[in-house]
Amino acid sequence: GTHLLGEASYAYPVAKGGGYMLDLNLAMVILPTLKSLQTSLHGKGGLAREWIPLDDPIKFHRTIAWMVCGATFIHIFGHVWSLVEISSSAKLQEDTLNVYGYSERESAAGTPIAEQLLSVKMTTGILLTILFFLLFMTAHAWCRRRGGSGFSAFQRVHAWWPWIYLVLLIHGNQRTWVWLFFPAIYVLVDRLSQLRGQQFPGVLLSARLLPKDVIHLTFEPPEGFTYEAGQYILLFWNGEWHPFTLTSAPEENVITVHIRSASSLDWCHALRRTLITEGPARAKGDQDVGAKTPEPEPGTIVKYERVELPGGITCCRPQGASASRAAYKKSVTTSLDQSLHDRLEAAGAVLLKISGPFGAPAQRVWEFGPIVVVGAGIGVTPFVSIMRSAQLRAQQRASMLGAAKVNVNIVKEKNFRKNWEENKRMARQQTAAVESESRATIPAPAATSWLSLAKLRKRGKKKAAASSVPEEDYESSRPSSSGAAPGEDWNPEMLAELVQDVIPLPTKIHFYWIVRSQVELDWFYDLLAAAVEGSASDIAEVNFFTTQDVGTEDLKALPCKSKHHFGRPNWPSIFKAVKEEHPGEHVGVFLCGNPAIGEELATQSRQQSDPPDNREGTRFSFFKEHF
Numbered sequence: 001g002t003h004l005l006g007e008a009s010y011a012y013p014v015a016k017g018g019g020y021m022l023d024l025n026l027a028m029v030i031l032p033t034l035k036s037l038q039t040s041l042h043g044k045g046g047l048a049r050e051w052i053p054l055d056d057p058i059k060f061h062r063t064i065a066w067m068v069c070g071a072t073f074i075h076i077f078g079h080v081w082s083l084v085e086i087s088s089s090a091k092l093q094e095d096t097l098n099v100y101g102y103s104e105r106e107s108a109a110g111t112p113i114a115e116q117l118l119s120v121k122m123t124t125g126i127l128l129t130i131l132f133f134l135l136f137m138t139a140h141a142w143c144r145r146r147g148g149s150g151f152s153a154f155q156r157v158h159a160w161w162p163w164i165y166l167v168l169l170i171h172g173n174q175r176t177w178v179w180l181f182f183p184a185i186y187v188l189v190d191r192l193s194q195l196r197g198q199q200f201p202g203v204l205l206s207a208r209l210l211p212k213d214v215i216h217l218t219f220e221p222p223e224g225f226t227y228e229a230g231q232y233i234l235l236f237w238n239g240e241w242h243p244f245t246l247t248s249a250p251e252e253n254v255i256t257v258h259i260r261s262a263s264s265l266d267w268c269h270a271l272r273r274t275l276i277t278e279g280p281a282r283a284k285g286d287q288d289v290g291a292k293t294p295e296p297e298p299g300t301i302v303k304y305e306r307v308e309l310p311g312g313i314t315c316c317r318p319q320g321a322s323a324s325r326a327a328y329k330k331s332v333t334t335s336l337d338q339s340l341h342d343r344l345e346a347a348g349a350v351l352l353k354i355s356g357p358f359g360a361p362a363q364r365v366w367e368f369g370p371i372v373v374v375g376a377g378i379g380v381t382p383f384v385s386i387m388r389s390a391q392l393r394a395q396q397r398a399s400m401l402g403a404a405k406v407n408v409n410i411v412k413e414k415n416f417r418k419n420w421e422e423n424k425r426m427a428r429q430q431t432a433a434v435e436s437e438s439r440a441t442i443p444a445p446a447a448t449s450w451l452s453l454a455k456l457r458k459r460g461k462k463k464a465a466a467s468s469v470p471e472e473d474y475e476s477s478r479p480s481s482s483g484a485a486p487g488e489d490w491n492p493e494m495l496a497e498l499v500q501d502v503i504p505l506p507t508k509i510h511f512y513w514i515v516r517s518q519v520e521l522d523w524f525y526d527l528l529a530a531a532v533e534g535s536a537s538d539i540a541e542v543n544f545f546t547t548q549d550v551g552t553e554d555l556k557a558l559p560c561k562s563k564h565h566f567g568r569p570n571w572p573s574i575f576k577a578v579k580e581e582h583p584g585e586h587v588g589v590f591l592c593g594n595p596a597i598g599e600e601l602a603t604q605s606r607q608q609s610d611p612p613d614n615r616e617g618t619r620f621s622f623f624k625e626h627f
Contacts, residue, residue: 011085015078021071023179029064032057034190035358087113124171131164201314202352204304207275211298212520213262215272219255229389230362230382236353237271245381249389260378280318317349361623368588370508376593380513393505400499514545545569571600575608584616592625
């Protein structure tokens with residue numbers, strides 16, 4: 001029999017409920033992909049970080065995408081149900097003058113399904129379903145990470161997102177426009193911020209081929225380019241942008257990246273061939289260059305130089321080319337019927353661009369006292385930068401305290417082993433209390449320098465008879481007459497706190513690097529050896545794990561506390577040892593590598609953390625980085 005639309009039906013409410021879910025989630029799904037928003041939110045969020053993965057925008061994006069998938073299924077199910085009901089219902093009397101006040105569904109009663117599908121709402125809905133399916137398929141790891149054109153397909157399909165939202169606005173109602181209004185403002189601000197100055201010409205200084213198909217690229221720092229250890233950049237070449245973590249320290253005068261360029265990675269492998277093999281050969285006049293050109297041996301370094309072309313285009317070419325600079329410029333500016341890419345390739349030049357820097361979870365290492373950093377294979381890259389930056393920061397600390405003739409060991413006292421954020425909070429509370437008491441007894445000082453504040457705090461501390469520095473340390477660390485003006489009275493503990501706030505540094509770095517063989521360890525051995533010597537050797541503990549057999553004669557020692565293990569790490573034992581070493585502290589755990597390792601680290605971070613109501617307990621906070 002026929003169905004009467006006047007009867008109670010859940011089809012339409014189900015379809016609308018799924019549609020409202022889509023409005024919310026489609027308004028949010030694009031926000032984690034905005035680079036400027038990612039960078040600004042790192043380290044922000046307060047308690048919201050416990051349930052919103054602000055430090056893992058990729059996970060946040062995927063979580064919302066799965067909710068979009070579920071809402072899409074509900075929405076489609078409700079509409080299919082409604083289509084069947086409408087088509088099987090009795091056709092109602094025409095109401096040209098709208099006397100009966102039919103609803104949209106009642107007016108369509110008795111309409112065949114095929115005819116209903118030809119409406120604008122249905123055709124745009126079908127198109128959106130196809131586009132969503134392509135987005136989900138290309139975003140899956142089996143497509144995105146496979147060789148050949150997998151990643152290119154992922155990028156090209158996801159580049160359709162503006163058109164998908166345009167179709168969505170045609171498909172939806174006015175409420176959809178309201179939902180998408182504020183996300184559209186965020187997108188506009190993000191794009192304007194990138195156009196304003198986050199893209200720079202990539203001036204390559206050198207390209208070095210390392211073992212296991214890894215290339216080390218060194219760039220000239222662009223003017224106005226500032227970054228933190230652990231951040232990443234987007235590198236442009238041959239029409240595509242790819243993310244790579246910076247391996248240099250902000251305190252250095254170059255920026256570097258390490259790129260795994262195996263033959264299975266089409267874009268990375270082609271970049272390696274261009275920079276290391278084919279580009280230098282063409283620059284020397286050899287135009288018969290192709291896939292059969294032999295690869296150089298690991299350790300090969302190709303030096304590059306900057307070249308400015310007419311039109312404001314900055315590119316680079318290998319040094320030592322046989323052609324003169326004038327001939328080179330002519331080769332890339334003539335034959336205008338050819339594309340710029342073809343002209344650059346014929347001259348052995350390369351056009352690179354850099355966008356960024358962008359925030360990453362690893363840059364939060366400076367917010368913790370003790371940290372555990374885990375790198376798997378090439379995933380060690382952000383931590384190389386962090387280790388190098390930690391060494392330079394330790395040297396800066398020692399220089400500042402040494403210049404003031406303050407005992408450096410003061411910063412190693414137990415009271416300074418806590419999280420630096422906790423130290424700042426306690427210092428602010430103590431300063432406020434002392435200032436409140438001092439204002440009631442002494443006039444406010446005219447000067448506002450930190451030295452005057454140190455005097456004020458010193459008086460308050462004398463009244464409270466409280467000092468966390470032993471008398472012998474205090475006396476040995478007092479500056480001589482050359483360290484302060486005559487009559488000045490200061491507290492070295494105050495200076496130590498000030499230096500800690502200005503130059504944050506982890507109190508202990510537990511570094512774990514998991515590789516397959518000793519050859520992979522050679523990638524960054526020189527950088528690690530340089531990063532953990534000197535001032536950083538006291539706070540760094542390096543552990544290597546090789547999962548394949550390695551001869552003991554191949555092992556190398558580092559100038560710090562280091563151990564070489566064979567097999568995979570026993571994370572429960574490692575976390576227990578760290579917890580025993582750092583009782584009552586907040587430990588940051590950072591990973592760049594295999595997601596399977598991340599699941600284990602996340603589990604151990606939860607299990608080994610003491611309950612939140614235990615203020616004296618040890619806590620572990622886990623952060624992972626992936627692209």
